[in-house]
Each structure stands twice: as structure tokens, then as C-alpha cells.
Amino acid sequence: xxxxxxxxxxxxxxxxxxxxxxxxxxxxxxxxxxxxxxxxxxxxxxxxxxxxxxxxxxxxxxxxxxxxxxxxxxxxxxxxxxxxxxxxxxxxxxxxxxxxxxxxxxxxxxxxxxxxxxxxxxxxxxxxxxxxxxxxxxxxxxxxxxxxxxxxxxxxxxxxxxxxxxxxxxxxxxxxxxxxxxxxxxxxxxxxxxxxxxxxxxxxxxxxxxxxxxxxxxxxxxxxxxxxxxxxxxxxxxxxxxxxxxxxx
Amino acid sequence: xxxxxxxxxxxxxxxxxxxxxxxxxxxxxxxxxxxxxxxxxxxxxxxxxxxxxxxxxxxxxxxxxxxxxxxxxxxxxxxxxxxxxxxxxxxxxxxx
Numbered sequence: 001x002x003x004x005x006x007x008x009x010x011x012x013x014x015x016x017x018x019x020x021x022x023x024x025x026x027x028x029x030x031x032x033x034x035x036x037x038x039x040x041x042x043x044x045x046x047x048x049x050x051x052x053x054x055x056x057x058x059x060x061x062x063x064x065x066x067x068x069x070x071x072x073x074x075x076x077x078x079x080x081x082x083x084x085x086x087x088x089x090x091x092x093x094x095x096x097x098x099x100x101x102x103x104x105x106x107x108x109x110x111x112x113x114x115x116x117x118x119x120x121x122x123x124x125x126x127x128x129x130x131x132x133x134x135x136x137x138x139x140x141x142x143x144x145x146x147x148x149x150x151x152x153x154x155x156x157x158x159x160x161x162x163x164x165x166x167x168x169x170x171x172x173x174x175x176x177x178x179x180x181x182x183x184x185x186x187x188x189x190x191x192x193x194x195x196x197x198x199x200x201x202x203x204x205x206x207x208x209x210x211x212x213x214x215x216x217x218x219x220x221x222x223x224x225x226x227x228x229x230x231x232x233x234x235x236x237x238x239x240x241x242x243x244x245x246x247x248x249x
Numbered sequence: 250x251x252x253x254x255x256x257x258x259x260x261x262x263x264x265x266x267x268x269x270x271x272x273x274x275x276x277x278x279x280x281x282x283x284x285x286x287x288x289x290x291x292x293x294x295x296x297x298x299x300x301x302x303x304x305x306x307x308x309x310x311x312x313x314x315x316x317x318x319x320x321x322x323x324x325x326x327x328x329x330x331x332x333x334x335x336x337x338x339x340x341x342x343x344x345x
Contacts, residue, residue: 019331026335033338040342059341066337073334080332123341130339137334144332151326158319162312169308217333224328231323238316238323245316248309 015080022072029065036062052119059122063129064113070133071106074099077140084147095139095146102136134213141216142208145223149204152227152234156197159237163187163194166244175248183244190240193233200230 013021039058043051078099085096109129116122166187170180204226211219 022335029337044343062338069335069337077332119341119343123343126339126341129337133334133337133339140332140334144329148326148328151322155319155322155326158315158322162315162319165308165312165315169306169312173306220333227326231326234323235320238320242313242316245309245312248306 013079015076015083018072018076018079022069022076025065025069025072029062029069032058032062032065056116056119056122059119060113060116063116063122063125064110066129067106067109067113070129070136071103071110073140074103074106074136077136077143078103081143081147084143084150095142098135099139102132102139105132138211138213138216141220142211145204145208145211145220148224148227149201149208152204152230153201155234156201156230159197159234159241160194162241163191166241169245169248173248179247183247186240186244190237190244193237193240197230197233197237200226200233204230 036058039051039055043055045051078096081096081099109125109132112125112128116125166183170183170187173180204223207219207223207226
């Protein structure tokens with residue numbers, strides 16, 4: 001499906017390698033911004049045929065570099081998601097498929113950029129790219145959120161298992177009855193924190209449903225803040241569980 | 250009579266002296282054999298007495314280990330800013 005040289009030999013690069021490619025292509029893009037601005041200034045100042053031709057060339061170079069950077073970013077996000085999915089057993093195929101569609105479009109856009117012959121065509125290609133990039137950015141933020149949500153949920157599930165183990169241990173413990181009773185009391189009080197974490201997870205999932213291209217950065221921050229709160233609560237759960245278990249040392 | 254007693258004391262004294270010398274000689278002359286390997290010190294058998302610290306119940310050790318691993322997982326969760334999309338320009342900036 002993909003026609004990039006990286007995939008031509010079926011050798012999949014890992015997300016870190018793809019991120020390095022993104023850094024390098026984005027640096028290339030940034031290095032073309034200054035020549036583009038200079039050519040634009042000359043074109044606006046002289047309106048001559050040669051200034052226009054020079055500006056068109058600078059625009060085409062910039063657009064091509066922009067497409068390469070977007071391509072690198074989309075490939076990096078796709079790989080990152082694939083690696084996280086493998087670890088978290090997360091099923092987010094729709095993002096994966098949509099990223100594939102965008103990568104296919106960017107391959108087409110490369111051809112389009114080569115055939116741009118006027119400033120108007122360059123402008124309209126940029127508008128087209130903007131619309132696609134909104135979708136790609138949204139998927140980047142969604143991937144960022146989804147992988148951290150997955151990790152937080154997995155940790156919370158593991159903590160629930162530990163709670164069960166402590167419960168079983170207290171039931172079968174032959175330790176002094178007052179020790180067991182005090183531990184049970186503590187476990188019940190800690191359960192309030194379990195509910196708090198459950199609440200955070202629900203909030204995160206609801207926030208995730210509200211992701212849209214016009215609020216993706218804000219949503220991503222909002223989700224990260226709630227994840228951080230849930231992690232603090234989970235650390236406090238660990239502290240409580242340790243306190244109970246320590247009694248039986 | 251006196252003479253006999255003196256002689257007896259002398260004989261007893263000499264016998265004691267000879268005995269002491271013989272004892273000293275036999276103790277000194279224990280043949281020392283150099284061993285071709287390092288002599289291992291006989292270790293005292295491990296004390297069978299009860300350890301001063303109580304034995305940790307298996308379940309407690311397991312739960313504590315799990316909690317340590319979970320805490321390590323929490324500490325690994327960091328915001329990955331690499332996923333933040335880079336910014337681009339989407340206009341030539343010449344349309345009036």
C-alpha cells in the first residue's frame with residue numbers, strides 16, 4: 001500500500017527511527033522558510049515575471065518539504081500506535097486505517113506538488129494540505145491520549161488484582177484477629193480512593209469521545225491532566241496497600 | 250641418711266627435668282606436611298536456631314513485589330511531546 005522507499009523492502013522502521021526522520025525532514029522544511037519569505041518579498045515588491053517565477057519555485061520547494069514532513073509525522077504516529085497497541089492490547093484500528101489513508105494521500109500530494117505551475121495552484125494545494133493535516137494532527141493527539149489512557153487503565157486493573165490478593169490473604173491469615181480487623185478497616189477506607197480513580201478513568205474516556213480537529217490540542221492537555229491526577233491517586237493506593245501488607249511482615 | 254635423701258631428690262629432679270625435655274621435644278617435632286591445596290576451614294554448621302527476624306509470608310512477599318512493579322510502571326508514564334504535531338504554513342500569504 002505504501003510506496004515510500006522505507007517500505008519498499010518491507011523493512012519496518014521503529015517509532016524512534018521514524019521520529020528522527022521527522023526531525024530531519026522538519027529541519028529541512030524550516031531551512032526553506034527564509035528563502036521562501038525572501039522570494040515572496042521580492043515578488044510583492046517588483047511584481048516582475050522573474051520575481052514571480054522565483055517565488056513559485058521557492059513555494060514549490062517549501063510545499064514539497066512540507067509534504068515530506070507531514071509524511072514523516074503520519075508514519076511516526078502510525079508506527080507509535082502500532083507499537084503501543086501491541087503492548088496494551090488496544091484495538092484502535094480506525095486510527096490506523098485513517099492514518100494509512102492520509103499517507104496514501106500524501107504520496108499523491110507529492111505528485112501534485114511536482115506539477116504545480118502557478119501560484120494559484122500552489123495556494124489551492126496548500127489549502128488541501130491544511131484540511132488533511134487537521135485530520136493527521138487530530139490522530140496524533142488521539143494517539144498520544146489513547147496510549148496513556150491504555151497504560152493508566154492497565155495499571156489500575158493490576159491494582160485491582162492486588163486488592164483482591166490482599167483481601168484473600170486477610171481471609172486466610174492466621175495472624176491475630178485484631179491485626180486482621182484493623183487491616184480490613186484500612187482496606188475499606190482505601191476503597192474510596194479506588195472509586196476516585198474509577199471516576200478519573202470515566203472522565204478521561206468521556207473527554208476522549210469529545211476529540212475533534214478544532215479542539216485536539218486542548219483535549220489532549222485536558223486528558224493528560226486527568227491522567228496525572230489518576231496516577232497520583234493510584235500511588236496513594238499503593239501506599240495504603242503497602243501499609244496493610246507491612247503489618248504482616 | 251641425709252645423703253640418701255639428697256640423692257633421691259636429685260634423681261627425682263633429674264627425672265622431672267628429663268620428662269619435661271622429652272615432652273617439649275615430642276611436641277616440637279610434629280612433622281608438618283605441606284598440602285598441595287589450600288586447606289579449607291571447617292565451617293561451623295549453620296545454626297538451626299530460629300532466625301531473629303520472622304519469616305515473611307509468601308503472599309506478603311508476592312504482593313509487595315507486585316506493588317513495586319506497579320509503582321515502577323506508574324513512574325514510566327510520561328507525557329510524550331514527540332506526538333505533538335509540528336506547525337506548518339498553509340498559505341502563500343499573497344492573496345489580498
